[in-house]
Amino acid sequence: MGRKKLVMVGNGMAGVRTLEELLKLAPDAYDITVFGAEPWGNYNRILLSPVLSGEQAFDDIILNDPAWYAENGITLHLNARVTEIDRARRVVRTEGGLEAPYDRLLLATGSNAFVLPVPGKDLAGVVAYRDYHDVCTMLDAAASHRHAVVIGGGLLGLEAANGLAARGMQVTVVHLAPWLMERQLDAQAGGLLRAALEARGIAFALSAQTSALLGDETGRVRALRLDNGTEIAADLVVMAAGIRPNTELAEQAGLYCHRGVTVDDTLQTFDPRIYAVGECASHRGVAYGLVAPLFEQAKVAANHLAGHGIGRYLGSVTSTKLKVTGIDLFSAGDFMGGEGTEAITLSDPIGGVYKKLVIRGERLVGACLYGDTADGAWYFRLIREGKPVHEIRDALVFGESALGDVGHGGENRAASLPDSAEICGCNGVCKGTIVAAIRDKGLFTVDAIKQHTKAASSCGSCTALVEQVLINTVGGAADVTPKGEKPVCGCTALNHAQLRQAIRDRHLTSIPEAMRVLEWRAPDGCASCRPALNYYLISTWPGEAKDDAQARLINERAHANIQKDGTYSVVPRMWGGVTTADELRRIADAADKYQVPLVKVTGGQRIDLLGVKKEDLPAIWQDLAMPSGHAYGKSLRTVKTCVGSAFCRFGTQDSTAMGIALEKDLFGMWSPAKVKLAVSGCPRNCAESGIKDVGVIAVDSGWEIYVGGNGGIKTEVAQFLCKVATSDEVLEVTGAFLQLYREEAFYLERTVHYLTRVGLDHVKARVLDDGEARAALYARLKFALGFESDPWQAQIADANKRRQFETLAV
Amino acid sequence: MNDWIRVCTVGEIPAQGARVLRQAGEVDIAVFRTAADEVFALRDRCPHKGGPLSQGLVHGKTVTCPLHNWTIELDTGNARAPDIGCAGHLPVRVEAGDVYVRLGRRHG
Numbered sequence: 065m066g067r068k069k070l071v072m073v074g075n076g077m078a079g080v081r082t083l084e085e086l087l088k089l090a091p092d093a094y095d096i097t098v099f100g101a102e103p104w105g106n107y108n109r110i111l112l113s114p115v116l117s118g119e120q121a122f123d124d125i126i127l128n129d130p131a132w133y134a135e136n137g138i139t140l141h142l143n144a145r146v147t148e149i150d151r152a153r154r155v156v157r158t159e160g161g162l163e164a165p166y167d168r169l170l171l172a173t174g175s176n177a178f179v180l181p182v183p184g185k186d187l188a189g190v191v192a193y194r195d196y197h198d199v200c201t202m203l204d205a206a207a208s209h210r211h212a213v214v215i216g217g218g219l220l221g222l223e224a225a226n227g228l229a230a231r232g233m234q235v236t237v238v239h240l241a242p243w244l245m246e247r248q249l250d251a252q253a254g255g256l257l258r259a260a261l262e263a264r265g266i267a268f269a270l271s272a273q274t275s276a277l278l279g280d281e282t283g284r285v286r287a288l289r290l291d292n293g294t295e296i297a298a299d300l301v302v303m304a305a306g307i308r309p310n311t312e313l314a315e316q317a318g319l320y321c322h323r324g325v326t327v328d329d330t331l332q333t334f335d336p337r338i339y340a341v342g343e344c345a346s347h348r349g350v351a352y353g354l355v356a357p358l359f360e361q362a363k364v365a366a367n368h369l370a371g372h373g374i375g376r377y378l379g380s381v382t383s384t385k386l387k388v389t390g391i392d393l394f395s396a397g398d399f400m401g402g403e404g405t406e407a408i409t410l411s412d413p414i415g416g417v418y419k420k421l422v423i424r425g426e427r428l429v430g431a432c433l434y435g436d437t438a439d440g441a442w443y444f445r446l447i448r449e450g451k452p453v454h455e456i457r458d459a460l461v462f463g464e465s466a467l468g469d470v471g472h473g474g475e476n477r478a479a480s481l482p483d484s485a486e487i488c489g490c491n492g493v494c495k496g497t498i499v500a501a502i503r504d505k506g507l508f509t510v511d512a513i514k515q516h517t518k519a520a521s522s523c524g525s526c527t528a529l530v531e532q533v534l535i536n537t538v539g540g541a542a543d544v545t546p547k548g549e550k551p552v553c554g555c556t557a558l559n560h561a562q563l564r565q566a567i568r569d570r571h572l573t574s575i576p577e578a579m580r581v582l583e584w585r586a587p588d589g590c591a592s593c594r595p596a597l598n599y600y601l602i603s604t605w606p607g608e609a610k611d612d613a614q615a616r617l618i619n620e621r622a623h624a625n626i627q628k629d630g631t632y633s634v635v636p637r638m639w640g641g642v643t644t645a646d647e648l649r650r651i652a653d654a655a656d657k658y659q660v661p662l663v664k665v666t667g668g669q670r671i672d673l674l675g676v677k678k679e680d681l682p683a684i685w686q687d688l689a690m691p692s693g694h695a696y697g698k699s700l701r702t703v704k705t706c707v708g709s710a711f712c713r714f715g716t717q718d719s720t721a722m723g724i725a726l727e728k729d730l731f732g733m734w735s736p737a738k739v740k741l742a743v744s745g746c747p748r749n750c751a752e753s754g755i756k757d758v759g760v761i762a763v764d765s766g767w768e769i770y771v772g773g774n775g776g777i778k779t780e781v782a783q784f785l786c787k788v789a790t791s792d793e794v795l796e797v798t799g800a801f802l803q804l805y806r807e808e809a810f811y812l813e814r815t816v817h818y819l820t821r822v823g824l825d826h827v828k829a830r831v832l833d834d835g836e837a838r839a840a841l842y843a844r845l846k847f848a849l850g851f852e853s854d855p856w857q858a859q860i861a862d863a864n865k866r867r868q869f870e871t872l873a874v
Numbered sequence: 875m876n877d878w879i880r881v882c883t884v885g886e887i888p889a890q891g892a893r894v895l896r897q898a899g900e901v902d903i904a905v906f907r908t909a910a911d912e913v914f915a916l917r918d919r920c921p922h923k924g925g926p927l928s929q930g931l932v933h934g935k936t937v938t939c940p941l942h943n944w945t946i947e948l949d950t951g952n953a954r955a956p957d958i959g960c961a962g963h964l965p966v967r968v969e970a971g972d973v974y975v976r977l978g979r980r981h982g
């Protein structure tokens with residue numbers, strides 16, 4: 065049996081992106097044939113404006129050259145417009161008489177410029193602004209003529225006007241609405257924009273309707289007449305008054321179309337063999353005109369074409385950025401507002417800054433920024449993630465930096481940084497390098513940037529900053545799916561939530577089985593997915609799923625932290641930070657015996673022996689005769705305590721004993737990311753409970769429990785969960801919360817990020833409101849912990865396990 | 875020069891793992907075994923900053939360095955794009971379950 069045949073009509077951004085996604089998922093599923101009406105391979109249409117203005121060359125914006133199609137075994141027909149789909153016989157035909165049969169057909173015909181139905185519309189010198197051919201026509205006109213009129217003061221029209229002005233033409237923009245970009249901006253921001261463009265020499269006729277185009281004796285346009293009779297000289301007229309989904313072919317074939325080719329959430333049209341993506345498609349009544357939604361559609365369509373059948377497209381929130389150098393403008397979501405919304409505005413006409421934020425209930429739903437767009441990416445993220453913003457509402461309009469970010473998550477102000485500013489501290493990548501890679505290589509995702517520049521590929525703390533640079537460089541074209549919705553890695557199409565779900569629903573208990581059933585693309589995965597899979601398996605099926613040492617990163621495999629020179633650090637557990645003279649003596653002796661280069665008190669109230677040779681690890685563990693501190697694990701780390709009521713004159717409860725009890729109760733717990741606790745004896749909080757995953761603070765009448773704090777890359781204060789009376793309740797609530805986290809969080813997601821995603825109310829409902837549910841969670845934790853023992857003892861006792869520490873000799 | 879030496883049995887290397895071969899005065903050698911039981915040998919020094927590749931995570935015919943996640947191809951020692959560098963690989967032969975490495979000649 066031959067392979068199935070996939071035919072794609074329309075060789076543009078949405079279609080080719082779908083093919084790229086499909087080739088990643090199922091490289092051998094189809095023989096692919098592509099028909100494109102244009103004579104070029106796929107290029108980055110949104111960068112036509114810099115080509116027009118002379119800031120980039122056409123070669124720079126090619127995304128897939130003919131060699132790419134050849135390498136991937138795709139038959140490419142350029143200059144080939146498809147004029148007929150024969151759905152009964154399942155073939156398509158071009159106007160040149162080519163034919164291709166299909167099993168699946170992908171329509172990606174984009175849209176057409178809307179041509180005003182006025183007299184003179186067919187004169188020479190009247191063009192649309194849609195493809196490179198149009199750009200060439202405009203450049204010819206700019207070289208030999210003087211006056212240009214652009215009809216339409218939207219995104220496209222203004223970019224055309226700016227480009228033509230940069231090429232030396234005298235440009236007038238004729239616009240029907242009373243202000244510019246009325247679909248992206250409100251009146252005030254539109255006014256600021258107009259002033260800025262007028263300063264560049266562009267003239268405007270607003271609230272103006274075109275009634276006719278007038279030609280000269282050669283049949284070329286010479287002027288444009290408005291309905292009030294005014295005539296404006298014009299040797300070139302650019303129609304940029306809107307786009308219409310290109311449904312001609314689909315309609316001719318009898319496919320249901322309504323404002324585009326109608327598709328369902330899987331991007332399937334009413335004929336199940338035919339899919340449509342991009343600007344030609346109408347999803348839930350919306351046809352998008354920007355690339356970001358198209359990329360999301362491409363992912364889903366590819367998944368279904370590949371036969372995986374996972375994923376639905378649910379529509380997109382879009383953002384817009386005008387690509388006119390020197391003008392900063394950004395809008396996203398529902399920035400006009402209306403019933404049920406409130407607006408926060410900041411207006412500084414002299415400084416040329418205007419900001420409007422639209423809020424519905426507790427959430428930010430829209431933003432419109434002019435002049436200072438540095439926080440555009442941040443607002444866009446708040447809109448997409450739908451996080452409640454009522455607590456930061458007062459400071460919201462002043463931007464993220466006004467929130468006082470001690471230790472930023474890299475989320476502030478990429479736009480204002482100079483090119484030489486270092487973005488990724490781990491790999492020493494500066495902003496200019498990232499911007500250049502985005503431009504030169506046509507990158508749209510943070511992952512692609514990671515691959516090409518290494519930025520954000522190590523500790524990841526600058527990911528948000530890289531995302532900002534991306535958004536600031538390509539605007540709405542940035543493909544910035546929230547982390548949780550992205551596939552775990554390149555080996556699978558599943559995201560973390562789907563993977564967890566599948567492991568639970570299908571009762572998967574080993575990595576090879578999971579990879580087989582879930583159709584992993586690489587036979588044994590990679591360094592990203594194997595550790596995640598291993599955690600999901602053992603946390604979902606404790607006692608049943610077997611821990612796979614080879615799926616753990618080195619620290620968890622060697623039960624010690626690897627150092628930059630390949631030696632290890634050893635951190636024995638000191639329950640609650642309490643030690644004895646005897647333990648200290650053993651530590652001192654071991655340090656001497658194994659010539660430990662550095663003995664250091666850690667920030668976690670215990671002692672670190674740094675620089676131990678791997679071969680010495682089992683022996684030093686034996687000599688120390690203390691349990692593992694798990695300082696290396698995605699697991700319970702430390703429980704910091706203060707002295708509390710035992711000695712302190714302010715102590716209200718025995719915080720040290722509480723801390724020790726918690727640490728013993730949770731010993732051996734693996735978790736999505738590391739977990740740190742602290743117990744303080746009074747609200748002076750000497751154990752820093754306010755920045756721990758679980759922080760407990762003693763008060764006269766009992767214990768207050770806080771969750772989701774973090775003292776690391778971005779300091780986050782823990783949120784108050786509840787107050788309980790007894791230490792048994794502290795153990796139960798803490799255990800139940802951590803078990804919920806263990807069951808629901810994504811691998812490497814710390815409690816603060818998990819809480820941001822699911823909300824504190826969700827946790828309260830599961831852990832506080834329902835006593836039975838709480839007891840059940842706690843019981844599941846205890847059940848899982850029943851299988852754990854001290855890993856150091858386990859390594860010492862088992863000759864097989866010890867072998868990994870021994871070297872071979874010649 | 876015929877300097878093939880017997881190192882260990884295949885079974886003594888964990889599948890999807892590695893062992894370290896140490897010779898006085900020489901750079902350590904990492905001997906890897908893949909999930910498909912193929913055996914490869916590389917100098918145990920990542921071309922990036924010298925990380926011990928033997929401690930990395932093995933997947934397919936590659937190992938991811940434990941220090942900063944470069945991915946190195948086991949059969950050539952080359953770093954995977956976009957990274958550039960080579961760890962240097964040594965010829966390996968498996969006979970009747972015994973692993974032999976040829977120490978004299980180093981590729982790359």
Ligand code: SRM
Nearest residue numbers: 625633665666667668669670695701774775776777778814
């Ligand atoms: C040893 C220690 C520093 C010290 O000398 O005091 C340390 C050392 C390391 N920390 Fe830490 N952290 C240490 C306390 C902390 C603390 C303070 C604390 O626990 O009270 C924090 C902030 C609190 C927090 O985590 O919320 C801290 C926040 C981090 C972070 C940022 C985590 C975050 O979510 O933002 C990382 C990076 C990571 O985990 O990805 C990190 C990562 C590391 C690593 C594992 C880096 C690495 O991958 O090699 C370091 C290992 C060194 C080693 O080989 O031992 N370390 N690290 C401390 C060990 C505590 C212990 O007894 O176990």
Ligand SMILES: Cc1cc2nc3c(=O)[nH]c(=O)nc-3n(C[C@H](O)[C@H](O)[C@H](O)COP(=O)(O)OP(=O)(O)OC[C@H]3O[C@@H](n4cnc5c(N)ncnc54)[C@H](O)[C@@H]3O)c2cc1C
Nearest residue numbers: 074076077078101109110145146173174342343353354355
């Ligand atoms: C100048 C300009 C600037 C833009 N700037 C931005 C921006 O800043 N941000 C943003 O998000 N979006 C921007 N856009 C919009 C973005 O380019 C489009 O959303 C995107 O290109 C649509 O992709 P598509 O594949 O659906 O259609 P297209 O990329 O238009 O591709 C459709 C292709 O199908 C071909 N075709 C049509 N019918 C047939 C047929 N019957 N047979 C064969 N081939 C056919 C067409 O020739 C075309 O090549 C801009 C658009 C333009 C024109």
Ligand code: SF4
Nearest residue numbers: 523628666667776777
């Ligand atoms: S702050 Fe932590 S991760 Fe950074 S150098 Fe110090 S110990 Fe290492």
Ligand code: FES
Nearest residue numbers: 920922923925939
């Ligand atoms: S030393 Fe191997 S990746 Fe840095």
